[in-house]
Amino acid sequence: MTDQRQLPKRGYTYRISRRQFLVASSAAALAACAPGTGTAPNAQTGAPATAAATAGKALKIGQLLPFTKVYAELGASMKRASDLYVKNAGGRLSSRPVTFIYEDDANDTPTALQKTQKFIDQDQVDLMMGVVPTPQAYGIRNVVDSAKMITIVTNAGGNFFSRQVPNCTPACFSKYTFRSSFSSYQISYPIGEYLSAKGLKEFFLCYSNYGFGTESAADFKTGLAKNGGLTTGTPVAPPLGNADFLPFVTQIKAQPTKNVYSFFSGADAIGYIRAWNQLGMNAAGYKMYGAGFLTEQDVLKEVKELANGATTSLFWGVELDNAENKTFVDSYKKEYNNLLPDVFAVQAWDGMKAVDEALKATGGDTTDKDRFIRALEDVKFKSPRGDFAFDKATHNPIQDIYIREVRTTGGQTVNVIIDKVAKVTDPGK
Amino acid sequence: MSPELLFQQALNGLSFGALLFILAAGLSLVFGMMDVVNLAHGAFYMLGAYVGLTVVQQTGSFWLALIVAPLALGLLGLVLEPLLLRRLRGHHLDQVLLTIGVSLVVVDLIGLTWGREVRSLALPPPFDGPVTLFGNAYPTYRLFVIGFGVALAAVIAVVYRRTRLGMLIRAGVGDAEMLGALGVDTNRLFAVTFAVGSALAGLAGVVAAPVFGLQPGMDVDGLIYSLIVVVVGGLGTLGGAVAGSALVGPADTFGKVLFQEFALALIFAIMALVLLFRPTGLLGRIRIGR
Numbered sequence: 094m095t096d097q098r099q100l101p102k103r104g105y106t107y108r109i110s111r112r113q114f115l116v117a118s119s120a121a122a123l124a125a126c127a128p129g130t131g132t133a134p135n136a137q138t139g140a141p142a143t144a145a146a147t148a149g150k151a152l153k154i155g156q157l158l159p160f161t162k163v164y165a166e167l168g169a170s171m172k173r174a175s176d177l178y179v180k181n182a183g184g185r186l187s188s189r190p191v192t193f194i195y196e197d198d199a200n201d202t203p204t205a206l207q208k209t210q211k212f213i214d215q216d217q218v219d220l221m222m223g224v225v226p227t228p229q230a231y232g233i234r235n236v237v238d239s240a241k242m243i244t245i246v247t248n249a250g251g252n253f254f255s256r257q258v259p260n261c262t263p264a265c266f267s268k269y270t271f272r273s274s275f276s277s278y279q280i281s282y283p284i285g286e287y288l289s290a291k292g293l294k295e296f297f298l299c300y301s302n303y304g305f306g307t308e309s310a311a312d313f314k315t316g317l318a319k320n321g322g323l324t325t326g327t328p329v330a331p332p333l334g335n336a337d338f339l340p341f342v343t344q345i346k347a348q349p350t351k352n353v354y355s356f357f358s359g360a361d362a363i364g365y366i367r368a369w370n371q372l373g374m375n376a377a378g379y380k381m382y383g384a385g386f387l388t389e390q391d392v393l394k395e396v397k398e399l400a401n402g403a404t405t406s407l408f409w410g411v412e413l414d415n416a417e418n419k420t421f422v423d424s425y426k427k428e429y430n431n432l433l434p435d436v437f438a439v440q441a442w443d444g445m446k447a448v449d450e451a452l453k454a455t456g457g458d459t460t461d462k463d464r465f466i467r468a469l470e471d472v473k474f475k476s477p478r479g480d481f482a483f484d485k486a487t488h489n490p491i492q493d494i495y496i497r498e499v500r501t502t503g504g505q506t507v508n509v510i511i512d513k514v515a516k517v518t519d520p521g522k
Numbered sequence: 523m524s525p526e527l528l529f530q531q532a533l534n535g536l537s538f539g540a541l542l543f544i545l546a547a548g549l550s551l552v553f554g555m556m557d558v559v560n561l562a563h564g565a566f567y568m569l570g571a572y573v574g575l576t577v578v579q580q581t582g583s584f585w586l587a588l589i590v591a592p593l594a595l596g597l598l599g600l601v602l603e604p605l606l607l608r609r610l611r612g613h614h615l616d617q618v619l620l621t622i623g624v625s626l627v628v629v630d631l632i633g634l635t636w637g638r639e640v641r642s643l644a645l646p647p648p649f650d651g652p653v654t655l656f657g658n659a660y661p662t663y664r665l666f667v668i669g670f671g672v673a674l675a676a677v678i679a680v681v682y683r684r685t686r687l688g689m690l691i692r693a694g695v696g697d698a699e700m701l702g703a704l705g706v707d708t709n710r711l712f713a714v715t716f717a718v719g720s721a722l723a724g725l726a727g728v729v730a731a732p733v734f735g736l737q738p739g740m741d742v743d744g745l746i747y748s749l750i751v752v753v754v755g756g757l758g759t760l761g762g763a764v765a766g767s768a769l770v771g772p773a774d775t776f777g778k779v780l781f782q783e784f785a786l787a788l789i790f791a792i793m794a795l796v797l798l799f800r801p802t803g804l805l806g807r808i809r810i811g812r
Binding site: 161162163165166169302329330331332334335336337339340341343344346347359360363364367371372373376377391392395396 | 530535663737775786
């Protein structure tokens with residue numbers, strides 16, 4: 094191919110018809126006139142002159158989320174909730190126009206570290222949010238701590254992140270990090286204590302063999318022991334991302350303890366619940382218990398009534414009956430074509446809400462780090478999950494934990510909330 | 523382990539092995555014929571599963587999906603071989619690299635089309651219930667999978683040994699250049715072989731979907747499993763794929779429940795052991811470099 098042949102082509106692609114020009118320019122003019130609807134960072138006309146130096150300046154938030162690989166849907170869900178929050182707030186938080194910089198962590202800790210460094214050095218963001226897998230949260234902990242980068246983790250639940258740990262291995266509390274999601278302890282210990290108080294004393298353990306799974310099983314066991322409960326036999330622990338669950342459920346059926354605490358999520362949970370049914374476990378008298386991710390919407394919409402009877406604990410449920418949850422669910426469904434929000438969306442939403450409230454308290458200032466940290470520590474609001482506040486000692490939420498049972502009514506399979514354990518906080522040690 | 527448990531786990535292992543065979547057969551066929559490790563095999567397997575999912579959603583029929591998905595993937599293979607692979611014939615490493623590129627494109631297109639949520643397929647009737655074997659409930663679908671795997675191996679064996687196409691493929695594996703010199707249209711033969719390999723990947727996607735589910739990353743899992751089976755069994759022979767899956771399926775199943783801590787490494791340990799004592803795989807022949 095010669096240059097002469099390419100040249101006229103190139104000229105053509107740059108040509109704009111009169112009609113296109115009119116449409117584009119009038120759209121731009123309209124957008125410029127509409128007050129407070131644009132999210133463009135340079136639309137600063139509404140900023141109050143009295144606020145602190147940074148008020149009115151664009152608020153840059155670096156969001157580290159997975160947009161590829163196995164957790165891609167979690168990242169997408171958290172991005173949807175964050176975008177929606179800012180949109181509902183008219184593009185601004187406390188008079189500062191918000192700019193998100195989204196980076197894909199590729200489910201890989203070295204990549205997460207690189208992107209964190211980029212947020213700090215190149216983008217010079219005001220705040221960081223996101224972080225889905227616990228190893229990444231542990232991995233970036235020291236970096237954000239030494240850079241004094243205030244980071245709100247909106248998923249990763251590893252216990253050590255909220256705790257005082259000698260030598261800080263594998264991670265520990267930092268005054269610069271907050272968590273709007275949960276700690277493993279919060280979704281595992283309370284249900285153990287609750288069930289043993291109800292007289293269920295013996296459990297068999299089956300969990301995904303990785304950090305989160307082993308942590309959850311251990312915390313559940315401690316909760317059981319509070320009321321004299323115990324676990325029996327050798328636990329069954331399939332690897333994370335296991336393909337075939339039939340051999341593992343076969344092992345469970347070969348032992349006598351009927352109550353089984355199970356920790357799985359996503360694809361693993363679907364495979365586990367299907368195998369459980371294929372072996373007729375319910376008919377043989379076995380009953381499934383677990384941390385809430387076992388029966389969240391991503392799983393329920395695939396397994397439906399196969400999960401009926403499973404009892405799990407979590408700090409939220411789409412069915413939760415309170416005004417904030419109703420508003421949140423309706424707004425999310427309206428924006429995203431009737432899509433139901435999931436728990437990850439709630440975590441991101443509450444992270445945004447916490448930032449919003451703290452900004453209100455500081456008049457939009459984020460430069461005085463200690464002041465902003467204090468403001469975050471004092472944040473209190475009604476969340477879709479109920480009352481939300483950070484525990485000052487752990488920077489982890491103090492939250493109610495709901496005990497839910499999967500039931501199918503009128504063709505819909507949902508987590509029916511049957512009880513709650515009030516005001517659970519991470520022990521911090 | 524009690525005898526009943528042993529029996530159940532053996533069945534689990536066999537059904538897993540049968541799935542592995544269905545998955546690996548296409549990869550083995552393409553390698554045997556074209557000397558190309560088709561690293562897009564996992565992506566084709568994934569695409570087959572998602573095409574199957576759509577067919578089930580639209581028509582409610584798993585059995586229709588079991589026909590449509592392999593046809594669709596076969597067609598894709600029939601297009602891709604002349605369009606891309608043929609241009610690099612003789613450059614084996616370049617061809618392998620090309621298949622990686624194809625897999626990346628296919629996987630991203632799947633993400634754009636079907637989304638990145640975890641999906642699954644319900645067990646198809648009449649194999650959706652359990653059957654009682656020695657007093658224990660056992661899912662009939664797993665028995666179906668074992669039967670299907672054995673039947674597929676038989677069909678491939680018959681085609682391979684008793685038909686003109688099989689004869690041509692065997693001749694092509696032996697010496698494609700000579701076959702061409704004898705007046706056979708090797709281009710067409712290569713395209714057909716690649717299409718059959720792709721169709722088998724699509725078939726595996728549908729059969730495995732009710733067991734393994736559908737999610738981002740399944741392409742890599744599927745590819746690794748089929749590579750292991752093919753390497754353990756012996757590259758490029760049908761018998762090798764059968765032997766590889768018959769060893770890896772039960773060994774992985776028993777290993778995972780008996781030595782949980784090593785569950786992830788176990789399958790690779792098996793491969794390492796086999797390669798240590800039989801570098802060409804269980805039934806592999808020594809190939810003379812061309």
